[in-house]
Amino acid sequence: MKIGYLFLVFFLGLANSASSKAVKPNKSLSPSSSSALSLDSKQAILIDLTTNDVLLEKNADEKMTPSSMSKILTTYLVFAELKSGRLKMTDTFPVSEVAWRKSGSKMFLKINTKVSIEDLLRGAIIQSGNDACIALAEGIAGSEEAFAAQMTQVAHEMGASHSNFVNSTGWPDANHYATARDLALIAWKLIKEYPEYYALYGEREFTYNNIHQMNRNPLLASFEGADGLKTGGTDDGGFGLVGSAVQGGRRLMMVINGADSKKKRAVDAKALMAWGFNNFLSPCLYKKNQMIDQAEVWLGDQSKVGLSVTRDVCITIPRQNIKNLKVDLIYNGPVEAPVQAGQQVGVLVISMPDKPDMIVPVVATQSIGKAGFFSRIGAAFTYLLKGHN
Template sequence: MAIAGFTVISAAQSLPVHAAEAIATKAPKAFLYEPASGTILYAKAPDEPFAPGSLVKVMTAATVFKALKDGDLKPDQLCRVSEHAWRTGGAPSRRSTMFAAIKSEIAVEDLLRGLLVHNANDAAIVLAECLDGSEDAFAERMTKLARSIGMANSRFANSTGYEDKPSRTTVRDQARLAEYILETHPDRYPLFALPEFTWNKIFQRNKNPLLGEIRNLDGLGGGSDPTDGFSGLGSVERDGRRVIAAVAGLTSDKHRLQTLQEVIEGAWEYFTVQTLFSAGDVVADGRIFGGTKSTVPLVSRKDIDVLLARGGTLDYRIRVVYEGPLLAPLAKDVPAGELHVIGKDGIVYRAPLVTGEAVAEGTLFSRAVDGLQELLFGWIG
């Protein structure tokens, strides 16, 4: 009889590779992630919260992207510029704006360009009011979306990032947000790299402080907070490989750029793709209860390719975990566990494993023997 929720560690070994200690950054918080393989390349205080300031607008954009995909908004839908949006985020605010005229109506697609090219606060407020009637309601939608995509330590207070109601996030969550946009809204992602946008005969270049400063960077944004300092979220595709990096707690825009560049360049300088297992290779054996066999091979459906460090002094470890014992009869290709690659800061990579063959139900006698073993000794993977 299976013990529900009991995790069995069935394999552990050291790899002939080492974790990188070569990436050096003075950023108090930093996170480097390779989304294709799901590998965490670098993490420094990844779950320590900070106020993101204008970096919130990346979450605002993601929330609007989802509303468009779900049909809650349409690209050509006109949104009215309220007095609140005009005074708080428009010309009277003396902040970044697309200079939307009070009581004018602007299409959602133009507001998105204003938001991401002009870093426009009026666009952020108009989009929030157009979708949910108020910034507070829109902020609830933002936080709900964040939770649903795995941003466990983030909450959002408004669509602009204004510090009178500070939002909270982490560099890990920001990287997850970038991954969500790249995966779920690839058609919208190019908006982050638009070089310029003219609205109401006013020409403005892209105000993302990172664009053009780091080679091949094509998104996403930066922000600052009087207390928590400067933060940045960037994504780079180079030589067929994309990485996402987030930094926070920096003292200036120059410091932010320098540290983000250090972290991103480390992906190419210190890491290389290594195939740990090919598709169909036996990764480990899982214990079986009540079957014609006592074990079943656990395999991966695809190659397990991981970005691992070229050199260093700290070994990675492989561990396979599954809930066991597995119950017979058991079909082939059934999800049955995970492979974990573990570095000095915890799990850096996960890959799902499935059963490599079918196992039929055993005889009454064999099932009785298995039951007696469980009763007397428990199950050891």
């Protein structure tokens, strides 16, 4: 039995030839240099969430002041309570003197009133209300300190292990810090796990206590497909933004921080998003369970078996490199019967410039039994006479 190669043609019409190079494990896209785009922000990261490939990073693991971007994690914990059924949007929390007195951005809650969770969430997200966050924290955990401890625990559990939270608002504190990469992970978890509540982040305005405030996220008004998330700004940390946008079914997630002004933050955010969408593609080459080809079967009760992949196979690739994309289907052929549905029979090797090969298992789409005795004798006789190609 020899090694067989099936050649695939990519959907853009690019011919792909077989490769004899050694199979390597799939790795993430190597982060591009931050010099590819000039940013005022001190920290930045841009991720294509189709593949979780990092398109650009700049000091993404540097400890920084997350300011009001911390509120993404605050709302994540509230969303968890809502989805579990432990809380409802119509439930109310009291406004303590601590929440009422908190300075900074506010939704202007009245002391000793009770406010619905729905209003508090809009106050925290749209108006960036520190008072709203404290009311939510106290309502859920009894105190803001206890809630902040939960924030840190949840962040570490999801993999954002280089961050620490000591309050629900992002109020500056030497022990309250995060990284751009961690904030991107937290935001992605929120979008992925709580899509039913994420729409709040795309709302442009909210009025409470007869005070009308606009969402501070500049992308919502200036960038097509933007639907979140949260701005932040402090004297020591500068101005930052966690943002996300969808175009053509493709979502990018960005974090910037340390810009010198709100204006520079807005310029950086729009430029980074545009750069990501304009310079990269994220095609899905094959869908889960899609039959991608057929392989001949040796001594089976059927002559061919369908081949498929068990997950969507998507890539992220610089737009200028798409012409050099190559996909090889490699398997030991013909496949010897019996074959079980779902049995791995080969691999796809997806090759792109400047990236390690992506290796994707290929499985049989159906079970194939052994041929009967006389059929096997006939096949063996034919093989001896003509060989097998």
